[in-house]
Amino acid sequence: MQALTDLTDAELSQLVAENGGKAFQARQASHWLWKHGVQEYAEMRNLPASLRTAIGNRLPLRRTTIAKSELATDGTEKLLIGLHDGEHVECVIIPEGERTTLCISTQVGCPVRCVFCASGMFGVRRNLSVGEIAEQVLHARSRLEAGRRLTNLVVMGMGEPMLNLDALLPALQRIHDGNGLDMGARRITVSTSGYPRQMEQFAAADPSYNLAVSLHAADDTLRKQLVPTAAHPVQEIVLAAHRYFGQKGREVTYEVVLLEGRNDRPQDAITMVEVLGALPCTVNLIPWNPVEEIAAREGLRRPSAQRVDSFADALRRGGLKVTVRRQRGADRSAACGQLRLRQADPANG
Numbered sequence: 001m002q003a004l005t006d007l008t009d010a011e012l013s014q015l016v017a018e019n020g021g022k023a024f025q026a027r028q029a030s031h032w033l034w035k036h037g038v039q040e041y042a043e044m045r046n047l048p049a050s051l052r053t054a055i056g057n058r059l060p061l062r063r064t065t066i067a068k069s070e071l072a073t074d075g076t077e078k079l080l081i082g083l084h085d086g087e088h089v090e091c092v093i094i095p096e097g098e099r100t101t102l103c104i105s106t107q108v109g110c111p112v113r114c115v116f117c118a119s120g121m122f123g124v125r126r127n128l129s130v131g132e133i134a135e136q137v138l139h140a141r142s143r144l145e146a147g148r149r150l151t152n153l154v155v156m157g158m159g160e161p162m163l164n165l166d167a168l169l170p171a172l173q174r175i176h177d178g179n180g181l182d183m184g185a186r187r188i189t190v191s192t193s194g195y196p197r198q199m200e201q202f203a204a205a206d207p208s209y210n211l212a213v214s215l216h217a218a219d220d221t222l223r224k225q226l227v228p229t230a231a232h233p234v235q236e237i238v239l240a241a242h243r244y245f246g247q248k249g250r251e252v253t254y255e256v257v258l259l260e261g262r263n264d265r266p267q268d269a270i271t272m273v274e275v276l277g278a279l280p281c282t283v284n285l286i287p288w289n290p291v292e293e294i295a296a297r298e299g300l301r302r303p304s305a306q307r308v309d310s311f312a313d314a315l316r317r318g319g320l321k322v323t324v325r326r327q328r329g330a331d332r333s334a335a336c337g338q339l340r341l342r343q344a345d346p347a348n349g
């Protein structure tokens with residue numbers, strides 16, 4: 001079953017026409033849906049009641065709800081989104097000065113199963129639909145204080161975006177579209193753990209979004225320990241990312257979740273410089289947000305600020321541009337997938 005949020009403009013026009021409406025009424029319905037973010041057909045005030053009822057009998061307006069929210073003292077708000085089949089995903093609103101970034105999910109769970117991540121602990125359950133992806137933006141927008149707007153979108157939440165491009169690309173189109181959520185493509189970043197063939201498909205999409213690659217380690221053996229399902233060698237992934245840069249002119253960001261003693265050693269930095277040093281890119285270091293259960297099972301620790309600084313300095317000395325992500329929402333379920341994990345089993349709280 002679909003919702004109105006799953007439809008393209010053409011499909012919405014067809015639905016309205018099939019129910020006796022005119023083209024301009026399809027545009028009005030779209031405007032209510034995306035610009036006003038209405039939650040009930042009754043709120044589409046300039047559409048005839050008969051048309052609203054007829055469409056409403058065919059499709060629900062939305063299919064997701066906010067099941068739970070957690071607000072951290074730094075203003076970061078995590079939303080647990082309830083899906084029609086009882087599943088849940090997360091999205092996170094991160095305010096920082098004038099900027100407000102939203103991180104969204106693309107799958108229920110994740111097939112990549114990175115050893116440090118709560119989202120991948122139980123693998124993937126299913127892909128999200130176009131509407132389920134786009135509705136996360138509608139929900140987040142409804143939580144903002146008056147005068148604040150979402151300035152950036154990162155597709156870095158639960159799931160591997162490249163494995164759900166069929167839904168993600170139309171959803172991003174809706175989020176980017178001036179008649180939809182009207183967010184500039186330069187403000188949208190999609191992150192992948194590295195699927196070269198799908199990265200090519202992503203590169204063929206119009207407009208040009210930013211690409212981030214979750215690398216975590218530049219050495220294949222080490223990377224395989226951290227990302228057990230990694231099927232492609234680092235060189236192949238980096239080559240695909242570099243082709244993306246060549247095609248789109250968008251510099252790629254490499255994300256590295258830093259784990260003490262596992263991938264933050266001097267040798268790990270040297271290998272990263274060897275692999276990335278000559279490329280136009282930025283490396284974003286993310287000191288791991290510990291999830292107790294995973295820390296105990298895998299023996300993982302968040303590195304000290306000093307170790308993170310040493311690693312960053314070594315990369316910079318090798319000519320790389322480096323940023324270090326500040327921990328946000330630390331007093332609430334900060335790690336990706338943690339809120340969903342607690343929802344599934346309160347003992348994990």
Ligand code: SF4
Pocket residue numbers: 110111112113114117118119120121156157158159160193214336
């Ligand atoms: S870190 Fe990202 S890619 Fe890895 S398991 Fe978690 S959600 Fe999936």
